[in-house]
Amino acid sequence: MTALITLSHGSRHPNAVAGIEALTQRAAALADVAHWHCAHLEFNEPDLATAAQQLAARGETEAVVVPLLFTEGYHHRVDVPEAIAAAEEASGLRLLRGDSLGTGADMAQVLAQRAGCQSQCAPMADHLVIYSVGSSNPQANQAIERLAVRVADLTGVSTSVAFATRGGREDVAKQARLYGSVRVLPLFVTEGLLLDLLAEASAYVDSPLGVDLAGIVSHRFAHVAGLPNQTRQLVQIGR
Numbered sequence: 001m002t003a004l005i006t007l008s009h010g011s012r013h014p015n016a017v018a019g020i021e022a023l024t025q026r027a028a029a030l031a032d033v034a035h036w037h038c039a040h041l042e043f044n045e046p047d048l049a050t051a052a053q054q055l056a057a058r059g060e061t062e063a064v065v066v067p068l069l070f071t072e073g074y075h076h077r078v079d080v081p082e083a084i085a086a087a088e089e090a091s092g093l094r095l096l097r098g099d100s101l102g103t104g105a106d107m108a109q110v111l112a113q114r115a116g117c118q119s120q121c122a123p124m125a126d127h128l129v130i131y132s133v134g135s136s137n138p139q140a141n142q143a144i145e146r147l148a149v150r151v152a153d154l155t156g157v158s159t160s161v162a163f164a165t166r167g168g169r170e171d172v173a174k175q176a177r178l179y180g181s182v183r184v185l186p187l188f189v190t191e192g193l194l195l196d197l198l199a200e201a202s203a204y205v206d207s208p209l210g211v212d213l214a215g216i217v218s219h220r221f222a223h224v225a226g227l228p229n230q231t232r233q234l235v236q237i238g239r
Contacts, residue, residue: 013195098220172203183203
């Protein structure tokens with residue numbers, strides 16, 4: 001049976017890896033996958049080559065790699081395909097690339113469901129802020145802006161974007177002054193140092209998306225794993 005490998009960017013945050021492992025385990029359970037592994041582009045271990053080698057040592061011959069990335073920036077375009085090619089060569093495992101998490105309708109639904117979950121600690125807000133890392137690629141940032149529009153349409157609550165690497169903390173504070181009741185939806189898979197910057201923000205900051213993304217990851221896996229063999233070869237060649 002085809003194995004699942006999630007490929008995260010990686011983080012220096014001490015709790016980041018645990019979040020990736022919990023997500024991958026939940027996604028594997030949803031997809032009824034017996035063997036799964038987490039891998040990281042940088043900062044954490046194992047890298048993709050090591051994860052692939054470990055699966056090959058257990059008798060696996062094929063795995064779907066699902067990059068835990070939201071936008072089509074440099075990591076998506078360059079780092080991921082290079083890592084997959086190197087891992088295939090090192091392990092002999094056939095690696096098929098699944099789609100990344102993305103910023104499409106399914107991601108908007110996850111965020112909207114988060115925004116709709118009310119509790120004593122997280123009341124309904126007058127404004128939502130999607131807090132993203134940000135990219136040097138304008139198109140990647142525009143994808144987050146479009147995601148905010150989708151979330152606003154689903155929730156009926158005005159929604160804006162703040163980029164952590166582009167004055168995000170100040171932007172969140174500005175929105176809090178403007179709207180009063182603000183809820184921040186982090187576009188983060190797991191804990192991260194850039195998310196910690198909002199520790200003292202004057203707004204309610206949600207936790208990373210974590211296992212809420214399991215449905216998307218399992219769908220990305222199943223889409224590729226269920227393809228006919230000939231189409232799989234095209235996916236492998238065209239990664």
